[in-house]
Amino acid sequence: MNHGLPGLEEIRRAAELVSRTMPPTPQYRWPLLAARAGAEVWIKHENHSPVGAFKIRGGLVYMDWLRREHPEVNTVVTATRGNHGQSVALAARTSGIRAVVVVPRGNSVEKNRAMRELGAELIEEGADFQAALEHAGRLEREHGWHWIPSYHPLLVTGVATAALEFLSAVADLDTVYVPIGMGSGISGMIAVRDALGLATRVAGVVSSHAPAFARSVSAGQVVEHPASTRIADGVACRKPTLDAVEIVASGADRILEVDDDEVEEAIRVYFSDTHNVAEGAGAVGLAGLLQDRPWGGARVGTVLGGANIDTELFAKVLQGAGCV
Incomplete structure (x- = not known):
């Protein structure tokens, strides 16, 4: 199947x-x-x-599709423990799109720093990844941002x-x-x-x-x-x-x-x-x-x-x- x-x-x-x-x-x-x-x-x-x-491979493919199919999108939001967020941040910056990334509190300091250096706006929220993901979903609904899931x-x-x-x-x-x-x-x-x-x-x-x-x-x-x-x-x-x-x-x-x-x-x-x-x-x-x-x-x-x-x-x- x-x-x-x-x-x-x-x-x-x-x-x-x-x-x-x-x-x-x-x-x-x-x-x-x-x-x-x-x-x-x-x-x-x-x-x-x-x-x-x-993860960078998936981010590049997703962002290329987004830029072609939804050129009106100017902000994306996602949740991560780090590598998916770096991927989204790099691909979004290359495409001229704002990236908001939610990580759980206590996340890797060095991964957080890398995501910021790649251009992500980082938000620390929740005790674990699932809680961070749920917060990112709320931000999508509140602001009308484009949601990038962890699996697609x-x-x-x-x-x-x-x-x-x-x-x-x-x-x-x-x-x-x-x-x-x-x-x-x-x-x-x-x-x-x-x-x-x-x-x-x-x-x-x-x-x-x-x-x-x-x-x-x-x-x-x-x-x-x-x-x-x-x-x-x-x-x-x-x-x-x-x-x-x-x-x-x-x-x-x-x-x-x-x-x-x-x-x-x-x-x-x-x-x-x-x-x-x-x-x-x-x-x-x-x-x-x-x-x-x-x-x-x-x-x-x-x-x-x-x-x-x-x-x-x-x-x-x-x-x-x-x-x-």
């Missing part, structure tokens, strides 16, 4: 659009990771994008361009492990896997401290659940969308849950084995891969989805001190 996923030609057109702003990101086979995992391990380095995360077919089409690069370069992966927040990344991976006719299994990975998406897939309907992860804020989904749940339920092989200790260890592994920086949500896929290593196959891959971790927190994680 397609569930409205983009086709190959649509994704290729999106890739041409994205290429005007950023080159393809690399995918590398890392020998130290292979020794650790007991399998050939490929990493797609979305941490090398202009905003340090994969155009965002999926944009981030699918990363999956197209990855699966075109490494077509015979047994399993690819994809972090799940609101679901655009894994939806894009499923779309490309199906469009290319590959046998690669897609394994979704969620934080066990934010299990709403996994529970929703298991139940076959949206299940809301508190999100309390201390490290993987970018996947701290409290309430997924039904479209994303249905796509993952029909297209993913399985969903794994990793805890905060496993994610912190994956951050350390990325740095020790590849000398790449990963934020918590960006390391969730590797945490799942390492947990699942006896069953993933001989050639596996994952997406390092983002590098935007605050300096002080990164230092604590590297030292094994954990975080609070």
Whole structure:
């Protein structure tokens, strides 16, 4: 069942659009990771994008559509923990559109600063992402601004361009492990896997401290659940969308849950084995891969989805001190 996923030609057109702003990101086979995992391990380095995360692809595609189809829009509003907001801010600035971004209180200081430097007007509201999202919805209704959701077919089409690069370069992966927040990344991976006719299994990975998406897939309907992860804020989904749940339920092989200790260890592994920086949500896929290593196959891959971790927190994680 397609569930409205983009086709190959649509994704290729999106890739041409994205290429005007950023080159393809690399995918590398890392020998130290292979020794650790007991399998050939490929990493797609979305941490090398202009905003340090994969989300920029979706923002560029969405904003291009908005500028063409709704030229009257002069202000957009969205909610984020950081990477989606950076994507919207950069794409909006490029298009000459004002961007208002709502983040929860206590959000990453460095992500907040990056969004402001990219031109976003930042509002801090709510105790978690869902509360920030609901506040952004109120601002849309009160001011008539254009709402950019966290999950949308155009965002999926944009981030699918990363999956197209990855699966075109490494077509015979047994399993690819994809972090799940609101679901655009894994939806894009499923779309490309199906469009290319590959046998690669897609394994979704969620934080066990934010299990709403996994529970929703298991139940076959949206299940809301508190999100309390201390490290993987970018996947701290409290309430997924039904479209994303249905796509993952029909297209993913399985969903794994990793805890905060496993994610912190994956951050350390990325740095020790590849000398790449990963934020918590960006390391969730590797945490799942390492947990699942006896069953993933001989050639596996994952997406390092983002590098935007605050300096002080990164230092604590590297030292094994954990975080609070």
